[in-house]
Structures are given as C-alpha cells and as structure tokens.
Amino acid sequence: xxxxxxxxxxxxxxxxxxxxxxxxxxxxxxxxxxxxxxxxxxxxxxxxxxxxxxxxxxxxxxxxxxxxxxxxxxxxxxxxxxxxxxxxxxxxxxxxxxxxxxxxxxxxxxxxxxxxxxxxxxxxxxxxxxxxxxxxxxxxxxxxxxxxxxxxxxxxxxxxxxxxxxxxxxxxxxxxxxxxxxxxxxxxxxxxxxxxxxxxxxxxxxxxxxxxxxxxxxxxxxxxxxxxxxxxxxxxxxxxxxxxxxxxxxxxxxxxxxxxxxxxxxxxxxxxxxxxxxxxxxxxxxxxxxxxxxxxxxxxxxxxxxxxxxxxxxxxxxxxxxxxxxxxxxxxxxxxxxxxxxxxxxxxxxxxxxx
Amino acid sequence: xxxxxxxxxxxxxxxxxxxxxxxxxxxxxxxxxxxxxxxxxxxxxxxxxxxxxxxxxxxxxxxxxxxxxxxxxxxxxxxxxxxxxxxxxxxxxxxxxxxxxxxxxxxxxxxxxxxxxxxxxxxxxxxxxxxxxxxxxxxxxxxxxxxxxxxxxxxxxxxxxxxxxxxxxxxxxxxxxxxxxxxxxxxxxxxxxxxxxxxxxxxxxxxxxxxxxxxxxxxxxxxxxxxxxxxxxxxxxxxxxxxxxxxxxxxxxxxxxxxxxxxxxxxxxxxxxxxxxxxxxxxxxxxxxxxxxxxxxxxxxxxxxxxxxxxxxxxxxxxxxxxxxxxxxxxxxxxxxxxxxxxxxxxxxxxxxxx
Ligand SMILES: CC(C)[C@H](C(=O)O)[C@@H](O)C(=O)O
Ligand SMILES: CC(C)[C@H](C(=O)O)[C@@H](O)C(=O)O
Numbered sequence: 001x002x003x004x005x006x007x008x009x010x011x012x013x014x015x016x017x018x019x020x021x022x023x024x025x026x027x028x029x030x031x032x033x034x035x036x037x038x039x040x041x042x043x044x045x046x047x048x049x050x051x052x053x054x055x056x057x058x059x060x061x062x063x064x065x066x067x068x069x070x071x072x073x074x075x076x077x078x079x080x081x082x083x084x085x086x087x088x089x090x091x092x093x094x095x096x097x098x099x100x101x102x103x104x105x106x107x108x109x110x111x112x113x114x115x116x117x118x119x120x121x122x123x124x125x126x127x128x129x130x131x132x133x134x135x136x137x138x139x140x141x142x143x144x145x146x147x148x149x150x151x152x153x154x155x156x157x158x159x160x161x162x163x164x165x166x167x168x169x170x171x172x173x174x175x176x177x178x179x180x181x182x183x184x185x186x187x188x189x190x191x192x193x194x195x196x197x198x199x200x201x202x203x204x205x206x207x208x209x210x211x212x213x214x215x216x217x218x219x220x221x222x223x224x225x226x227x228x229x230x231x232x233x234x235x236x237x238x239x240x241x242x243x244x245x246x247x248x249x250x251x252x253x254x255x256x257x258x259x260x261x262x263x264x265x266x267x268x269x270x271x272x273x274x275x276x277x278x279x280x281x282x283x284x285x286x287x288x289x290x291x292x293x294x295x296x297x298x299x300x301x302x303x304x305x306x307x308x309x310x311x312x313x314x315x316x317x318x319x320x321x322x323x324x325x326x327x328x329x330x331x332x333x334x335x336x337x338x339x340x341x342x343x344x345x346x347x348x349x350x351x352x353x354x355x
Numbered sequence: 356x357x358x359x360x361x362x363x364x365x366x367x368x369x370x371x372x373x374x375x376x377x378x379x380x381x382x383x384x385x386x387x388x389x390x391x392x393x394x395x396x397x398x399x400x401x402x403x404x405x406x407x408x409x410x411x412x413x414x415x416x417x418x419x420x421x422x423x424x425x426x427x428x429x430x431x432x433x434x435x436x437x438x439x440x441x442x443x444x445x446x447x448x449x450x451x452x453x454x455x456x457x458x459x460x461x462x463x464x465x466x467x468x469x470x471x472x473x474x475x476x477x478x479x480x481x482x483x484x485x486x487x488x489x490x491x492x493x494x495x496x497x498x499x500x501x502x503x504x505x506x507x508x509x510x511x512x513x514x515x516x517x518x519x520x521x522x523x524x525x526x527x528x529x530x531x532x533x534x535x536x537x538x539x540x541x542x543x544x545x546x547x548x549x550x551x552x553x554x555x556x557x558x559x560x561x562x563x564x565x566x567x568x569x570x571x572x573x574x575x576x577x578x579x580x581x582x583x584x585x586x587x588x589x590x591x592x593x594x595x596x597x598x599x600x601x602x603x604x605x606x607x608x609x610x611x612x613x614x615x616x617x618x619x620x621x622x623x624x625x626x627x628x629x630x631x632x633x634x635x636x637x638x639x640x641x642x643x644x645x646x647x648x649x650x651x652x653x654x655x656x657x658x659x660x661x662x663x664x665x666x667x668x669x670x671x672x673x674x675x676x677x678x679x680x681x682x683x684x685x686x687x688x689x690x691x692x693x694x695x696x697x698x699x700x701x702x703x704x705x706x707x708x709x710x
Contacts, residue, residue, distance in 0.1 A: 082545035083552070091546075115583055117472045141512075141549035151516040153553035157496075161506040190437035191446075191600065194496035197438070198508035221604035224579065228470055228608040245546065246601060249576035253583040 003308060004038045006067040006273070011045045011085075012282025013292035013341075014073025020294030020345030021071060021301045024320070027352040028305070028313050035310070040067070046077035046085055055088040061096050064273060069304050072277035073297065078284050087139070095133050097272035099265035100163065101170050102130035102244060103303070104279065106231075106251035109260065109295075111325030112335065116254055119231055124255050126234035127178070129171040130244025132265055134163040135195075137241045159195045159240070164202040170268055171238035172210045180235035182214045183207070186223050186243040199240065223247065227254055248279060259293030259334040262300040264307060274307050276300040290340045293332040295321055298348055320352035358663060359393045361422040361628070366400045366440075367637025368647035368696075369428025375649030375700025376426060376656045379675070382707040383660070383668050390665070395422070401432035401440055410443040416451050419628060424659050427632035428652065433639050442494070450488050452627035454620035455518065456525050457485035457599060458658065459634065461586075461606035464615065466680030467690065471609055474586055479610050481589035482533070484526040485599025487620055489518040490550075492596045514550045514595070519557040525623055526593035527565045535590035537569045538562070541578050541598040554595065578602065582609055603634060614648030614689040617655040619662060629662050631655040645695045648687040650676055653703055675707035 007022065009015040025037050042063075044056040055075075057063065064070060070093065076085045093099070108114050108124035116124075141155040168185070175183050185203045189196035200217055207215045218226065220243045226233065227250050239247055252261035258280040265275040278296030286292055302317035324330055330347035331337025339347070362377065364370040380392050397418075399411040410430075412418065419425060425448065431440045448454070463469050463479035471479075496510040523540070530538050540558045544551035555572055562570045573581065575598045581588065582605050594602055607616035613635040620630040633651030641647055657672035679685055685702035686692025694702070 076545075083548050086545045087548065113472070115472055117468070117470050137546045137548075139548060143549065143553065149516060151553075153514045153550045155512040155514075155547055155550035157510040157512065159508045159510075161504060188597065188600075190431075190441050191492045191597070192510055193438050193442065193492075193494060194498065195508045195510035198498065198506075221600045224601050225604040225608035225613065228583065228605065229612065242543065242546070245543075245576045246579050249580040250583065250605070253580035257584065258580065 001034060002036045002038060003068040004040065004066070005304075006064055006070045007039055007041045008044050008070065008072045008075075009041065010073040010075045010282060011047070011077045012074055012284050012287035014045070014075065014282055016287070016290060016292050016341050017278060017294040017297040018071065018073040020341060020348075021297035023345050023349050024298045024301055024317055024352065027320075027349045028316065031316065031352065031355065032313060035313070044089060045075060046080040049080055049084065055085060061092060064093065064097070067273045069308065070273050070275035071301065071304065072275055074278065074280060074282040076282040091137065093275055094265050097275070098133065098267045098269070099272070099274055100131065100133045100167055101264075101266040101268060102132040103264040103266050104128045104130060104244070104248040104251065105262065106248070106255055108255045109325050110322040111328060112256045112260075114254055114256065116228060116231075119254070123232035126231070127174065127236050128244055128248050128251060129167060129174060129236060129238045130248060131163065131167040131239065131241045133241075134158055134160060135241035157195045159198055161202060164199055165206060168203055168206045168238055171236050172206060172213060175213055175236040176210070178236070182216070182233070182235040183210075184216045184218060184223070184234055184237045186220045186237065186239035186247065187217050188220045188243075190219060203238070220246070224250055227251055252279060257293075257334050258296065259332065260295050260299070262296050262303055264300070264303040266307060274304075276304040276307075290342065291333050292341050293334050294341050294345045295348075298345070316352060316355060319355065320348045323351040324348050356389060357391045357393060358423040359395065359421070360659075361419055361425045362394055362396045363399050363425065363427045363430075364396065365428040365430045365637060366402070366432045367429055367639050367642035369400070369430065369637055371642070371645060371647050371696050372633060372649040372652040373426065373428040375696060375703075376652035378700050378704050379653045379656055379672055379707065382675075382704045383671065386671065386707065386710065387668060390668070399444060400430060401435040404435055404439065410440060416447060419448065419452070422628045424663065425628050425630035426656065426659065427630055429633065429635060429637040431637040446492065448630055449620050452630070453488065453622045453624070454627070454629055455486065455488045455522055456619075456621040456623060457487040458619040458621050459483045459485060459599070459603040459606070460617065461603070461610055463610045464680055465677040466683060467611045467615075469609055469611065471583060471586075474609070478587035481586070482529065482591050483599055483603050483606060484522060484529060484591060484593045485603060486518065486522040486594065486596045488596075489513055489515060490596035512550045514553055516557060519554055520561060523558055523561045523593055526591050527561060527568060530568055530591040531565070533591070537571070537588070537590040538565075539571045539573060539578070539589055539592045541575045541592065541594035541602065542572050543575045543598075545574060558593070575601070579605055582606055607634060612689050613651065614687065615650050615654070617651050617658055619655070619658040621662060629659075631659040631662075645697065646688050647696050648689050649696050649700045650703075653700070671707060671710060674710065675703045678706040679703050
C-alpha cells in the first residue's frame, strides 16, 4: 500500500523534529514492509518567503491537494510577521482543506510525571476537539481613526451553524467511537453575548441526538481552571478556535509540556488531505541546538497513521515513545534529560524496531 | 473617618461569604476604632429580579454612585439567564463607573500548598490587571438567517485606544509602585489579526515611557501554559477582558482554588466607587450548605482597604487570613478541612483581633 505525504518541515526547530518524525515513519515501513510512504519535502517556510516574497507558490494549495496527508514541523521566524507566516500558510491550509477538526489529545504518557501534584495517568487522559476554520480567527474587522486618540479596532468573531454544527457532531461521534461518556463544551455565553449563546444552542441541538452521552457546558474561565483542578472529569472537550487553542497549550503544560503535544488538522470526510503537526512553534530560542523534543512530531505521525486507517501502526509508534519514556534513560532537556533531538528519535526508532 | 460601603450580597453562596466579609470589616473597626464603615445592604439579586422584573432599581447606578466603595458577593441563579443577571448588574457597574481595571492577585498564601508539584510561595506571586470595560465583552453583534442552515452569529470585539491605553498605563504604574520589574501582556496577534495587533501596538507605545520595566508580549495560549510551567516569570500581567478572565480563573486554580481568589474592579481616578468581589460565582451546587470558603471575600475586603488608602488595614486582614491558614486547623472543605463558612470567618476574625 502506498501513501503520498507532503512534508513541510518549516522553520526553527521544525526541520530538526521533522527529521525524527520521518525516521519513525521509516521504522514503520520496516516493521510492516507492505506499506510505503512516498515523501515529498516542500521548502515552504520563512526562508522561502525571503527568497520569493510569499510563503508558498501561488498554486501551493493545488499541489498539496493531491497528497494523502501533510506533515508540518513548525512555521515562524522572528523576522517575518505572523500575519504573513501564519495567514499565508497554516491557516489557508486548515481552511481550504476543510480541516475543521483540530484534534489534540491531552494524555499523560507512561513514564512521565505531571506537574500537577495529585494527578497521574488515570486523571489525565482526554481529547480536545478544536474548531479549526472560523470563529475568533476570522480575518474580518479593521480600524477607524488610526493615529488619533479616538482610534479603535474591531474584530468580528464569526460563527456559522454550518461550522459549529460539524465540529460538535464530530466531537460526539468521537466520544462514541472511543467509548467515552462525556462531551464538555467550552463557552462564555455569560460575557460574550452573541456568538457564544449561539454556540451553546447548537451544542444543545446536537446533543439531543446523543442521549447516551453526558454533556456539560462550562465557561472557558472555569474550564481552564478545571484542567488543573479536575482534569479527570473530561472525556472529549469541544471548543471554538480560540478557546481550543488556549485549552490545548494549557493541556500540554499539565501533561508535561509542549515538546510532547501532537495535533491533527482533520478533514473528517477525507475529501481533502489532513495535516499533522506538533502544537509547539518554531522556538527560535533553541533552534539549531539539537535539543528540541521530537516526541510531539512522532506522536503526530502516529495520529496520521490512525487517520489513514492504520491504528495498529499508530499504536506501534505511541508504544515506542512510551517505552523509551518508561525506561527513562534517553530524554531531551525539556523532560529532565540531556539527550539530543536525534538521540531521542533514535531511541524511539530502536524501541519500535524491537517490537 | 467614615466610609460608606454598598453591599450587594447577591445569590447562592454570595450572602454566606459576605456575612464573613462584614465580620472581618467590623474586626478592623474594633482594632482601629477611629475608622467606621457605614454599610448599606442592597438586596439586588436574582430574587429581586423575580419580584421586580429587573436586577436593580432603575436608578440603581445613581444610588451606588454616592458610595465610597461597593462589596459584591456573587450574582447568578439557575433560573435567571446570564444575559440578565450579568448584563443588568455586574457589567453595567463595571462600565458606568469606569472600573476599567480588574485587579486580581495570583499569590499562594502562606500555609497553602499549590497543586503544582514544584511551585511554592516564591514562584507564585504576581498580579493580573484585566481590562474591564470593553474588548470581547462588547454587546455588539447579532445573527443572520436564524433558523436556517445558513444561520450565523457575529460578535464584535471592540478595542479602543482610550480603553487599551488606560489599562496598560495602569499596569506599568502598578509594577512601578510595587517595585516589580516586568510587565507581560497577553496577546494573540498571530491568530486574531485586527484587534490583537492593535493591542500590541498600544502596549509597545506605552512601554516606551517605561524603559526601566522589562516587557514581554506572549500569546495567550503560551501564557496560559506558563501559568503552570513558569509562573515565577511574572510580576504584572496585563490582559484584555476575556484573556484576563481566563487567566485569573486559571491563576486561582494554581494557587489553591476559586475559594481563595479576590478581585477589585477599580476606578483608578476615584471619580466613581470601585467594587470588590470574590472571583468565584454563586455556586448553586453548594449554596445553603454553609461550606463555602469566605477567604476570597475577606481578601476582597482587604483590597478595598488598600484602595481606600489604608494599606495597614488591608495587610492586617491578609495577615489574619494567612495566620489561620498556617495554623492549619480551621479550613473549609475546598482546602482540605471540615470547617463551615462561619467557623472559617470566626477564626480569621479572632486572628485579626489578636494582632
Ligand atoms: C460572570 C462573568 C461575566 C464574569 C466575567 O467574565 O467577567 C466572571 O467570570 C468574572 O470573572 O467576574
Ligand atoms: C500559530 C498560531 C496561529 C496557531 C493557532 O493559534 O492556531 C498555533 O498556536 C496553533 O495552536 O496551532
């Protein structure tokens, strides 16, 4: 079986962690020798921008369209404004390919300790489903009276029934397919009085078709606090674009840090390629030092396997990661060790090959 | 010296915790017998709404206007929609009285353990300055195509130079007056591309007048994660209405919970009364049981003292709270004990009277 995978290693630590992600992918090929990944590396990043004045070719999205999946390392450099690197590469991919689900597991891996004193593997194991195409990241708005004391900026949050309903439906079917009992929605309808009450309404509508699932609507302030004080109450959390963004970085922190946190930008209908990326950024401060943790990327590769329908391979990768963490010998500095990025990747590959 | 204080005990646990706040206030009067607080209790809450069809009298704001300060317990009941209880009482007070600073200390009190394994008093001691009058809580927006598959809701976030500048200025002068070195602003200008870049610009403008202060602009996702992983880097954090709301509930969680978290809705110019309230809600689930923690309210009374210019009394109250926590005998259930709300309040009053 052949899959074509576009790889955008990106900037900063992106290429460093992606190298390990690709090693892990090759390890899978060696274990299951009937599967092949045809990799195409695309050099679309801030360096490309410096040379061409844009983040990707004009027909970049068309090029990507034909792949079975996309792997992204990290995008962003200090000398390129975010409104370019983010708005001309990551966000167009998420939107154009209707990757309306940003799937982010919050799971404390075996062998790791949570920074939360009283929480362990049993308490820290849930999934956040983040809306990924609309909401607070709308690109709509502007300024008036610039340069005067009366200057103001307006940003429109745009929530459509189409957009909200599809992501909430996904959250419910995910809970079902994972055999989990509870779907929690993040809201703020007490303070934000147009968009969030609408979000709540759609959530209640959709939940009516799932009487077997327990539902909660928590305000984002309380919900963020619960990620620290009561993470065990969550199975599947569904949140708007912004709320999901905040919750998942926070979730990453409570399970050991951004170096461990994977994500999938999923087009559930599989009409378009989905994109898998660590949720960390390009981390210019540690780029080039070879100390970035590749686990988030390798775990993202594992999520890609799941999405392509090969759950046993996804599990193989995750088992490989956990085995190395349980052994506890090879660890990058962010999780208390002295290993380099590639030592960490090699250890995981070895553990995969032993299986 | 006389001060007039309007007390809105509110709903649920509001009256329970407020009773202890008032006891603490009387204790201060007994220790410093030249000071007097003339208390006027206002029964504006969801019960008032049930009787009168509104949360406060038509001239409610006029009535409040003449007080030196306002104490609020908690507002909200399951049978009254938030858009009434919040939008017809709390938010109008915050706005009408230009309480544009919502001051929220994030400080681990002596005697308490943080849920964060590796963080103690030294790491958990900073202040969040939350914008309190505009931004994401704008009341502007609406819906189109209601009841059809094409339905959508738009919410306008409105950021004015006037509104952003005044709160950021306050954050810098607060850092100065506290002798702290660092002001951190919460942003999300990489994803939210009109309002947040504007916020960043104003932050940079204001910071230029304070070369002695170190500044950082962190995206809200990373910032929330740092509240867990690196809280020691913060001195003063300044955030928009929504971001400040989220960060302070999260901050409360990392220093032991909402039962401990106070706030001041401050009009720095003192043209209007400021309002002090615990950041927790009315908690209908535990209302009437007498087990709510009154510390957040008593600490809010302490902040009122500070604001009225009596820092030594504010300190007296805070010392009283900390002494009881260090003794560790009397504690409400949320912090691991079996004491009732009034036992906790009494213990704090006794400790104040011993000083
Ligand atoms: C009740 C609600 C609107 C309020 C807010 O978000 O401001 C509360 O959460 C708070 O923090 O004071
Ligand atoms: C780069 C940024 C716009 C992005 C986001 O907020 O979506 C990132 O934080 C993420 O979570 O993937």
